[in-house]
Amino acid sequence: MSEEFKIEIVNPEKSFLVKDDVSEVVVPAYEGEMGILKDHISIISFLKPGIIKILSKSGNESYYIEDGIVEFKNNNLSILTSSIFNIADMDKSKQQDLLKQAEKESGKEEISDQSRYLIDQKIEVLKTLN
Amino acid sequence: MASLDDLKKRIASVKSTQKITKAMKMVAAAKLRKAQESAEKGRPYSEKMNNVILNLSSGISDKENAPKLLSGTGNDKVHLCVVMTSDRGLCGGFNSNIIKKAKSYFSKILSEGKELKIITVGSKGNDQLKRMYGDKIIENISFKESKNANYFDADKVGKIVIDKFESSEFDICTIFYNQFKNVITQIPQAQQIVPLNSEDGEDNTSEESYEFEPDEDEILSNLLPKNISTQIFKAMLENSASEQGSRMSAMDNATRNAGEMVDKLTIQYNRSRQAAITKELIEIISGAESL
Numbered sequence: 001m002s003e004e005f006k007i008e009i010v011n012p013e014k015s016f017l018v019k020d021d022v023s024e025v026v027v028p029a030y031e032g033e034m035g036i037l038k039d040h041i042s043i044i045s046f047l048k049p050g051i052i053k054i055l056s057k058s059g060n061e062s063y064y065i066e067d068g069i070v071e072f073k074n075n076n077l078s079i080l081t082s083s084i085f086n087i088a089d090m091d092k093s094k095q096q097d098l099l100k101q102a103e104k105e106s107g108k109e110e111i112s113d114q115s116r117y118l119i120d121q122k123i124e125v126l127k128t129l130n
Numbered sequence: 131m132a133s134l135d136d137l138k139k140r141i142a143s144v145k146s147t148q149k150i151t152k153a154m155k156m157v158a159a160a161k162l163r164k165a166q167e168s169a170e171k172g173r174p175y176s177e178k179m180n181n182v183i184l185n186l187s188s189g190i191s192d193k194e195n196a197p198k199l200l201s202g203t204g205n206d207k208v209h210l211c212v213v214m215t216s217d218r219g220l221c222g223g224f225n226s227n228i229i230k231k232a233k234s235y236f237s238k239i240l241s242e243g244k245e246l247k248i249i250t251v252g253s254k255g256n257d258q259l260k261r262m263y264g265d266k267i268i269e270n271i272s273f274k275e276s277k278n279a280n281y282f283d284a285d286k287v288g289k290i291v292i293d294k295f296e297s298s299e300f301d302i303c304t305i306f307y308n309q310f311k312n313v314i315t316q317i318p319q320a321q322q323i324v325p326l327n328s329e330d331g332e333d334n335t336s337e338e339s340y341e342f343e344p345d346e347d348e349i350l351s352n353l354l355p356k357n358i359s360t361q362i363f364k365a366m367l368e369n370s371a372s373e374q375g376s377r378m379s380a381m382d383n384a385t386r387n388a389g390e391m392v393d394k395l396t397i398q399y400n401r402s403r404q405a406a407i408t409k410e411l412i413e414i415i416s417g418a419e420s421l
Binding site for chain 1: 171174175176182285340342343352356360
């Protein structure tokens with residue numbers, strides 16, 4: 001029996017990525033990183049800024065995301081996100097742009113604790129990418 | 131009767147108008163294909179989002195403490211209407227269909243003695259509504275600079291709606307847009323986004339139970355604002371496809387009408403030219419006869 005399952009990443013504009021030979025996915029869930037293997041229990045969770053790692057036969061990939069929802073059901077993993085970047089395609093200047101943007105946001109006074117936490121997370125992740 | 135010269139000028143002017151409408155039709159057709167494609171590509175996201183929310187809301191344990199965006203404020207006094215139209219004209223009945231739909235809804239609300247607030251997206255809708263409902267329009271958003279509908283813009287509108295909801299400026303929010311069916315038909319739609327209308331999906335929630343991390347409430351309260359942006363984005367995509375479709379068929383009609391007009395004018399031109407020749411001949415012949 002194969003140990004593979006299907007992943008679909010969609011962003012509002014299009015279906016970003018579809019793969020059906022995935023063996024493991026690590027997602028930055030809200031309460032900590034979560035590894036998903038085949039026959040995982042059905043779960044819904046949302047994501048904080050971080051890196052999605054996809055391990056599959058056809059090669060491993062990592063993506064940087066800023067937010068999203070993850071749903072796993074019947075060996076189908078769907079990730080809904082409005083901001084996703086393939087790390088392989090991301091160059092230094094893009095990273096710097098995102099970092100600057102995040103820092104600008106965190107400089108604002110009137111944001112809630114939760115969003116501050118998310119922004120700090122974002123900055124941290126972006127810094128580790130460099 | 132118009133002189134030959136006048137007719138000639140008119141033919142030329144109708145012909146150049148036809149050229150313009152023809153070009154606009156082609157451009158609209160090309161844009162339509164793109165818009166349709168992105169509308170189709172955007173569908174999985176909003177569908178998935180809807181599914182997740184349905185699953186979540188069916189799993190929520192105590193309905194009373196459910197997030198307000200889902201269950202509503204319990205009142206229906208203040209209605210917020212987001213009317214989405216295009217920024218450009220010359221697209222047939224596209225804008226007026228939305229406006230008509232919206233206006234009938236407005237008058238219904240006002241006759242029930244409820245308060246009405248309007249946000250217009252797109253300048254054409256604002257132009258048409260500000261005459262009758264100028265004092266009701268609280269915000270006018272226009273994305274003239276953006277070439278295509280993008281999520282970033284939709285998110286901006288969504289954030290405005292959520293801000294207003296959180297400062298309890300309205301109880302019920304409805305968006306108006308044109309749903310794209312095909313090039314000829316676009317159906318004006320009124321969709322309620324706050325509180326979420328869950329009637330249409332009540333039955334197809336799966337029996338399978340999910341595990342939630344963190345708990346349902348927290349996920350829901352995080353998800354619902356996103357869902358609003360998503361719904362608005364969906365409406366924007368449908369709208370832009372509809373706009374191009376509508377413009378394409380309007381311009382097609384215009385091109386055809388111009389063609390008919392050119393034919394008619396050409397016949398008229400030829401007739402009067404013939405008449406002038408005949409008249410001259412008669413003059414010559416009768417002149418010769420009298421000699």
